Amino acid sequence: MADAEDTADHDPGWLVRFRKTGFFVVAVFVGVALAELGNIADLVGKSWDRFKTPEAFALAEATAKSQFSDQFAQRAWRRLFWADNFHARVMNEAPIVDIDSSWNSYIDADADWNANVMISIVGVDRYYGQARSEQLEGVILPAFLGLDDSLAALRRSAAIKAMREGKEPTAEQKGEVVVLAESVKRGTSDLRLQLYAFIRCFAPGKTAENLCAK
Numbered sequence: 001m002a003d004a005e006d007t008a009d010h011d012p013g014w015l016v017r018f019r020k021t022g023f024f025v026v027a028v029f030v031g032v033a034l035a036e037l038g039n040i041a042d043l044v045g046k047s048w049d050r051f052k053t054p055e056a057f058a059l060a061e062a063t064a065k066s067q068f069s070d071q072f073a074q075r076a077w078r079r080l081f082w083a084d085n086f087h088a089r090v091m092n093e094a095p096i097v098d099i100d101s102s103w104n105s106y107i108d109a110d111a112d113w114n115a116n117v118m119i120s121i122v123g124v125d126r127y128y129g130q131a132r133s134e135q136l137e138g139v140i141l142p143a144f145l146g147l148d149d150s151l152a153a154l155r156r157s158a159a160i161k162a163m164r165e166g167k168e169p170t171a172e173q174k175g176e177v178v179v180l181a182e183s184v185k186r187g188t189s190d191l192r193l194q195l196y197a198f199i200r201c202f203a204p205g206k207t208a209e210n211l212c213a214k
Contacts, residue, residue, distance in 0.1 A: 055128065055212065056201040068123045069199075075113045075120075076195050079144065080188050082106035083151060087184045090154060090177060096163045103155055110148065117141070132198070132212065140194060147187035154180040 057069040086102040125133035154160070159169035159177045169177070197203050201212035 057128070057199045065127045068119075068127060071116070072120055072123070073195075073199055075109070075116065078109040079106065079113055079147075080192055080195075082109050083147060083184065083188050086151060087154070087181055087188070090160065091181055093163075093169075096160075099160070099163075103151075106151065113144070128212075135198065140191075140198060143187070143191050143194060147184070147191060150180070150183040150187050154184055 057073065082102060082105045086099065086106055089099045089102050121133055121137060124136050154177065157173070157177055157180055159173040162169045162173060193203065197211045201210050203209070203211065
């Protein structure tokens with residue numbers, strides 16, 4: 001009590017008088033109310049993020065959301081680029097050293113993607129909602145696994161083995177390569193369309209339909 005009385009003795013007279021008026025009570029109430037309104041607005045904002053209309057990825061912006069989205073898109077398209085590159089070099093019968101170089105680059109891109117796959121799943125859920133995250137896990141990731149299998153089958157083909165031994169592939173072996181390469185081409189084409197729609201929420205040239213809202 002003594003400390004409170006000492007403090008009150010040293011307060012300016014106008015402050016002591018103000019505390020005794022109804023205005024002081026009102027000012028305290030308004031301050032508390034504004035603080036609570038700020039908390040409610042923050043909660044509503046977070047809830048709105050979860051229930052608003054599905055949106056396209058935020059790319060090339062100076063935000064954490066955009067940084068995550070940029071990295072996701074870059075990792076995905078890097079895998080597709082090197083898959084296409086490997087496919088093209090095999091079909092063009094490039095030197096085996098060039099074919100192996102493309103394969104190694106694809107493996108590096110694949111490793112980078114898979115090292116961050118859990119971050120991708122959680123990040124998509126955080127920024128774009130559970131439905132998009134489930135689409136990533138249930139559609140996009142299995143498609144990439146299928147592409148991996150097709151590329152591996154092409155690399156293990158008899159034609160590639162013959163080239164590695166310095167031999168000219170036979171017509172039969174080249175025919176097998178055509179079939180295997182077609183599987184790779186289908187895989188990259190399908191994935192490119194799926195990723196485009198996944199990221200932009202519409203198919204190429206069809207901006208009127210929001211595919212993410214389905």
